[in-house]
Amino acid sequence: MNRSELVNQIRLKESFLCIGLDAELTQLPAHLLDFSDPVFEFNRQIIDATKNYCVAYKPNLAFYEALGKKGWESLERTVDYIPKTHFTIADAKRGDIGNTSRLYAKAFFETLNFDAVTVAPYMGEDSVKPFLEFKDKWAIVLALTSNKGAQDFQIPGDLYKHILRKAQTWGTPENLMFVVGATQADKLKEIRELVPDHFLLVPGVGAQGGDLTEVAGSALNKDVGLLINASRSIIYAGKEMDFAEKAATESISMQRLMKIAMTTKS
Helix, strand or coil: CCHHHHHHHHHHHCCCEEEECCCCHHHCCHHHHHCCCHHHHHHHHHHHHHCCCCCEEECECHHHHCCHHHHHHHHHHHHHHCCCCCEEEEEEEECCCHHHHHHHHHHHHHHCCCCEEEECCCCCHHHHHHHHCCCCCEEEEEEECCCCCHHHHCCHHHHHHHHHHHHCCCCCCCCEEEEECHHHHHHHHHHHHHCCCCCEEECCECCCCECHHHHHHHHCECCECEEEEECHHHHCCCCCCCHHHHHHHHHHHHHHHHHHHHHHHC
């Protein structure tokens, strides 16, 4: 999916919601365990219930890799099931170099047909560039994450600012995004000044305590320029037979706040 298609979907739905499909087998509603592929069935029902209120889905690969072959089958079925109107992100956090990086890109963009993949930039340009060589595909570079450990390396010495400045020379706003955690809202205005045109993928709203309105107020740009991700607060909003309905209710609440933010910005 290219940038104009993504922006069109955001404006059509008045939403910049990304839903994390982090289905953990031990957390699924009990009745789903009777299915031959409970993870896919869970994802299928979540997608059906929320697709009108979000523009992207982001499976975190750890939840699938941990299940071995069955997990990869669930992931493939899930990606195939997501409507083509929706942006798909492989939350894989890959960060190798050379042929390894090229083959990671091939795996996610050609074999699994994701639109984007998260990439750790620690090893420099040659760990990111292979992901930028695919037409209408995106690398999403980790810049400033929402976890406590961001204080160890990313913030001291303003390393995250260096990443933002340097990575812009590798790609363009058409194929490069940045991850910025919602719990780092106090830094978002400055980050937006450093990367005025790039999309930001913002995890940490919901269960991790980030505030959607605060994030939007600091980081919306002329094309919206945000994908705010929520995972647990939506997919685990309910644990009974009506889990998908409750996920829809949470999605609608977030979409309404996003609509207000977009209206205010315009």
